[in-house]
Amino acid sequence: MIKRPTVAHTCRAATRLALAFTLATLLAGCADVPAAFGPTSAQARANADGLFGAFVRRFTNVERTPRYARAREMLLHYALTPSQVYSDTSIWTSYGPDGYRTLFGNATFRDGRYVFSNTETDDPVKVLGEGRHIMRLHKVSNDDYDCRLCDDHDHAERGAATRTDRGNDYHDDVTAAQVKAMRPTPKEPSP
Secondary structure (H helix, E strand, O other), X not given: OOOOOOHHHHHHHHHHHHHHHHHHHHHHHOOOHHHHHOOOHHHHHHHHHHHHHHHHHHOOOEEEOHHHHHHHHHHHHOOOOOHHHHOOOOOOOEXXXXXXXXXXXXXXXXXXXXXXXXXXXXXXXXXXXXXXXXXXXXXXXXXXEEEEEEEEEEEOOOEEOOHHHOOOOXXXXXXXXXXXXXXXXXXXXXX
16 A cells, blocks of 8 residues: 655645755845955954944934924825825925925934934934935926935945946936826816
8 A cells, every 4th residue: 555645745845845945045135244344254244233223213202393294194095196295385394496306214223212303404324323314395287296215325435326336226207197197097087
Protein backbone atom coordinates (compact mmCIF):
# COMPACT_ATOMS: atom_id res chain seq x y z
CA MET A 1 0.00 0.00 0.00
CA ILE A 2 1.36 3.40 -1.07
CA LYS A 3 0.82 6.31 1.28
CA ARG A 4 -0.07 9.59 -0.34
CA PRO A 5 0.76 12.84 1.37
CA THR A 6 -2.20 14.50 3.02
CA VAL A 7 -3.34 18.03 2.18
CA ALA A 8 -2.14 19.22 5.59
CA HIS A 9 1.31 17.67 5.01
CA THR A 10 1.56 19.34 1.58
CA CYS A 11 0.50 22.73 3.00
CA ARG A 12 3.08 22.51 5.80
CA ALA A 13 5.80 21.66 3.31
CA ALA A 14 4.79 24.57 1.05
CA THR A 15 4.77 26.92 4.05
CA ARG A 16 8.26 25.81 5.11
CA LEU A 17 9.56 26.31 1.58
CA ALA A 18 8.00 29.78 1.36
CA LEU A 19 9.49 30.78 4.74
CA ALA A 20 12.95 29.52 3.73
CA PHE A 21 12.76 31.44 0.44
CA THR A 22 11.59 34.62 2.21
CA LEU A 23 14.37 34.39 4.82
CA ALA A 24 17.03 33.82 2.15
CA THR A 25 15.75 36.80 0.15
CA LEU A 26 15.70 39.07 3.20
CA LEU A 27 19.22 38.11 4.23
CA ALA A 28 20.57 38.62 0.73
CA GLY A 29 18.79 41.97 0.38
CA CYS A 30 20.05 43.28 3.72
CA ALA A 31 23.71 42.36 3.23
CA ASP A 32 24.81 45.84 2.08
CA VAL A 33 22.62 47.93 4.40
CA PRO A 34 25.29 48.79 7.01
CA ALA A 35 27.69 49.96 4.28
CA ALA A 36 25.02 52.27 2.87
CA PHE A 37 25.04 54.33 6.09
CA GLY A 38 28.72 55.22 5.83
CA PRO A 39 32.20 54.02 4.89
CA THR A 40 33.34 53.57 8.50
CA SER A 41 31.63 51.86 11.40
CA ALA A 42 31.49 55.09 13.44
CA GLN A 43 30.06 57.13 10.58
CA ALA A 44 27.51 54.41 9.74
CA ARG A 45 26.40 54.31 13.39
CA ALA A 46 26.05 58.12 13.58
CA ASN A 47 24.07 58.25 10.32
CA ALA A 48 21.81 55.37 11.37
CA ASP A 49 21.21 56.99 14.77
CA GLY A 50 20.28 60.23 13.00
CA LEU A 51 17.92 58.48 10.61
CA PHE A 52 16.12 56.44 13.24
CA GLY A 53 16.06 59.42 15.62
CA ALA A 54 14.32 61.43 12.87
CA PHE A 55 11.76 58.62 12.47
CA VAL A 56 11.10 58.63 16.21
CA ARG A 57 10.57 62.42 16.25
CA ARG A 58 8.36 62.23 13.15
CA PHE A 59 5.93 59.80 14.78
CA THR A 60 5.94 61.16 18.35
CA ASN A 61 2.74 62.90 19.46
CA VAL A 62 1.82 64.18 15.98
CA GLU A 63 -0.34 67.31 16.12
CA ARG A 64 -1.72 69.68 13.54
CA THR A 65 -2.53 73.30 14.27
CA PRO A 66 -6.23 74.08 13.74
CA ARG A 67 -5.58 76.08 10.56
CA TYR A 68 -3.36 73.37 9.07
CA ALA A 69 -5.82 70.62 10.04
CA ARG A 70 -8.69 72.50 8.36
CA ALA A 71 -6.64 73.15 5.20
CA ARG A 72 -5.68 69.46 5.05
CA GLU A 73 -9.29 68.37 5.54
CA MET A 74 -10.60 70.73 2.84
CA LEU A 75 -7.88 69.80 0.33
CA LEU A 76 -8.56 66.10 0.82
CA HIS A 77 -12.31 66.56 0.64
CA TYR A 78 -12.17 68.59 -2.59
CA ALA A 79 -9.20 66.84 -4.24
CA LEU A 80 -11.16 66.14 -7.42
CA THR A 81 -13.00 69.48 -7.46
CA PRO A 82 -10.25 72.06 -6.84
CA SER A 83 -12.55 74.95 -7.81
CA GLN A 84 -14.19 74.48 -4.38
CA VAL A 85 -10.99 75.39 -2.50
CA TYR A 86 -9.28 77.74 -4.98
CA SER A 87 -10.90 80.90 -3.56
CA ASP A 88 -10.95 79.82 0.09
CA THR A 89 -8.62 82.31 1.81
CA SER A 90 -8.45 80.27 5.02
CA ILE A 91 -6.47 77.51 3.28
CA TRP A 92 -3.71 79.27 1.35
CA THR A 93 -0.66 80.96 2.86
CA SER A 94 0.24 82.98 -0.24
CA TYR A 95 -1.28 84.15 -3.51
CA GLY A 96 0.72 84.74 -6.66
CA PRO A 97 -0.05 87.35 -9.28
CA ASP A 98 -0.15 84.60 -11.90
CA GLY A 99 -3.15 82.84 -10.31
CA TYR A 100 -1.20 80.49 -8.04
CA ARG A 101 -2.43 79.62 -4.58
CA THR A 102 0.22 78.17 -2.29
CA LEU A 103 0.05 76.37 1.04
CA PHE A 104 3.37 76.20 2.87
CA GLY A 105 3.42 73.82 5.80
CA ASN A 106 6.17 73.17 8.30
CA ALA A 107 6.64 70.06 10.37
CA THR A 108 8.77 70.70 13.44
CA PHE A 109 9.57 68.82 16.63
CA ARG A 110 9.07 70.99 19.71
CA ASP A 111 8.10 70.36 23.31
CA GLY A 112 7.95 66.60 22.75
CA ARG A 113 5.47 66.90 19.87
CA TYR A 114 5.78 66.79 16.09
CA VAL A 115 3.68 69.75 14.96
CA PHE A 116 2.39 70.49 11.47
CA SER A 117 1.58 74.16 10.96
CA ASN A 118 1.11 76.73 8.23
CA THR A 119 3.95 79.10 7.49
CA GLU A 120 4.37 82.12 5.24
CA THR A 121 7.71 81.11 3.77
CA ASP A 122 9.36 78.22 2.01
CA ASP A 123 12.67 78.50 3.87
CA PRO A 124 14.73 75.32 3.55
CA VAL A 125 14.54 72.71 6.28
CA LYS A 126 17.62 72.79 8.51
CA VAL A 127 16.92 70.38 11.38
CA LEU A 128 17.16 66.61 11.01
CA GLY A 129 13.73 65.00 10.93
CA GLU A 130 11.75 68.14 10.22
CA GLY A 131 9.94 68.80 6.97
CA ARG A 132 8.36 71.31 4.64
CA HIS A 133 5.20 70.56 2.68
CA ILE A 134 4.20 72.69 -0.29
CA MET A 135 1.04 72.58 -2.36
CA ARG A 136 0.50 74.89 -5.30
CA LEU A 137 -2.80 75.17 -7.12
CA HIS A 138 -2.97 77.12 -10.37
CA LYS A 139 -6.12 77.94 -12.28
CA VAL A 140 -5.26 77.20 -15.91
CA SER A 141 -8.69 78.03 -17.32
CA ASN A 142 -12.30 78.12 -16.14
CA ASP A 143 -12.43 74.48 -15.09
CA ASP A 144 -8.82 73.31 -15.43
CA TYR A 145 -6.37 73.37 -12.53
CA ASP A 146 -2.74 72.40 -12.16
CA CYS A 147 -1.78 71.01 -8.75
CA ARG A 148 1.83 70.55 -7.65
CA LEU A 149 2.88 68.86 -4.42
CA CYS A 150 6.32 68.66 -2.86
CA ASP A 151 7.68 67.40 0.46
CA ASP A 152 11.21 68.29 1.53
CA HIS A 153 12.93 66.71 4.51
CA ASP A 154 16.32 67.23 6.11
CA HIS A 155 18.75 64.34 5.73
CA ALA A 156 21.72 63.48 7.95
CA GLU A 157 25.00 65.26 7.26
CA ARG A 158 23.95 66.59 3.85
CA GLY A 159 21.86 69.40 5.28
CA ALA A 160 18.60 70.43 3.70
CA ALA A 161 17.57 68.47 0.66
CA THR A 162 16.30 70.14 -2.45
CA ARG A 163 14.25 68.79 -5.29
CA THR A 164 17.25 68.79 -7.60
CA ASP A 165 19.63 66.81 -5.40
CA ARG A 166 17.42 63.91 -4.44
CA GLY A 167 15.61 61.50 -6.64
CA ASN A 168 13.74 59.11 -4.37
CA ASP A 169 11.69 61.45 -2.18
CA TYR A 170 8.06 62.11 -2.93
CA HIS A 171 7.24 64.60 -5.68
CA ASP A 172 4.15 64.44 -7.80
CA ASP A 173 2.52 66.57 -10.47
CA VAL A 174 -1.14 66.16 -11.18
CA THR A 175 -2.14 67.85 -14.40
CA ALA A 176 -5.52 69.25 -15.29
CA ALA A 177 -5.94 66.52 -17.92
CA GLN A 178 -5.41 63.82 -15.26
CA VAL A 179 -8.00 65.44 -12.98
CA LYS A 180 -10.43 65.74 -15.93
CA ALA A 181 -9.90 62.06 -16.74
CA MET A 182 -10.97 61.15 -13.20
CA ARG A 183 -14.23 63.14 -13.40
CA PRO A 184 -17.38 61.25 -14.28
CA THR A 185 -18.80 62.03 -17.71
CA PRO A 186 -22.11 63.92 -17.45
CA LYS A 187 -25.11 61.98 -18.70
CA GLU A 188 -26.99 63.24 -21.72
CA PRO A 189 -30.60 64.14 -20.97
CA SER A 190 -33.04 61.62 -22.36
CA PRO A 191 -35.45 62.90 -25.08
